[in-house]
Amino acid sequence: RKEVEQDPGPFNVPEGATVAFNCTYSNSASQSFFWYRQDCRKEPKLLMSVYSSGNEDGRFTAQLNRASQYISLLIRDSKLSDSATYLCVVNIRGSNYKLTFGKGTLLTVNP
Amino acid sequence: GAVVSQHPSRVICKSGTSVKIECRSLDFQATTMFWYRQFPKKSLMLMATSNEGSKATYEQGVEKDKFLINHASLTLSTLTVTSAHPEDSSFYICSARDPRGSYEQYFGPGTRLTVT
Numbered sequence: 001r002k003e004v005e006q007d008p009g010p011f012n013v014p015e016g017a018t019v020a021f022n023c024t025y026s027n028s029a030s031q032s033f034f035w036y037r038q039d040c041r042k043e044p045k046l047l048m049s050v051y052s053s054g055n056e057d058g059r060f061t062a063q064l065n066r067a068s069q070y071i072s073l074l075i076r077d078s079k080l081s082d083s084a085t086y087l088c089v090v091n092i093r094g095s096n097y098k099l100t101f102g103k104g105t106l107l108t109v110n111p
Numbered sequence: 112g113a114v115v116s117q118h119p120s121r122v123i124c125k126s127g128t129s130v131k132i133e134c135r136s137l138d139f140q141a142t143t144m145f146w147y148r149q150f151p152k153k154s155l156m157l158m159a160t161s162n163e164g165s166k167a168t169y170e171q172g173v174e175k176d177k178f179l180i181n182h183a184s185l186t187l188s189t190l191t192v193t194s195a196h197p198e199d200s201s202f203y204i205c206s207a208r209d210p211r212g213s214y215e216q217y218f219g220p221g222t223r224l225t226v227t
Contacts, residue, residue: 031214041223043221044204044218046216046217091214097208098145098160099145099214101154
């Protein structure tokens with residue numbers, strides 16, 4: 001079983017749609033959680049950290065359920081510029097700061 | 112967020128030559144940097160963890176004599192691909208952890224290596 005599993009995608013949505021990404025992690029020692037976005041042929045960029053209480057940054061909302069080992073990212077009112085691959089990322093306790101990446105879910109927002 | 116630079120952004124070299132890639136943290140001191148490789152349409156693959164002042168820690172299956180890592184200062188790590196072959200052609204990305212933060216990493220813009 002992969003350590004971090006994401007929706008395989010791809011997702012194609014119209015502008016203005018709400019889209020949700022789901023992610024599960026298998027290692028109960030996972031302690032820090034992030035969403036990154038990666039544009040085609042570019043480096044990953046940190047979108048937001050994910051906290052147990054849930055957190056919101058503008059149109060983006062991230063949720064964490066430790067009991068279910070589940071992370072989500074919700075994008076509201078999607079824009080063309082949101083088109084990218086979204087990576088679910090965790091840090092596992094004792095891994096010397098290494099990050100474990102999901103395979104990513106490709107989102108295309110269409111006009 | 113923190114800023115990480117990488118140089119060169121693109122390099123084409125002949126088979127058998129060596130290529131050095133630099134990764135710098137510009138506004139913080141990074142005791143730990145990471146080197147990744149990404150093939151087209153594939154996930155990021157961690158190659159090694161670069162620790163300032165000590166030897167790098169390589170992931171399973173990554174040849175340490177082929178991918179030489181040096182982290183001589185708190186703001187610079189280098190990756191040298193020795194005796195490059197066409198199958199080494201890939202997107203190499205470094206990242207650094209800002210010790211003022213938590214476990215998030217900030218990535219350099221990547222180096223696209225093509226070996227002919």
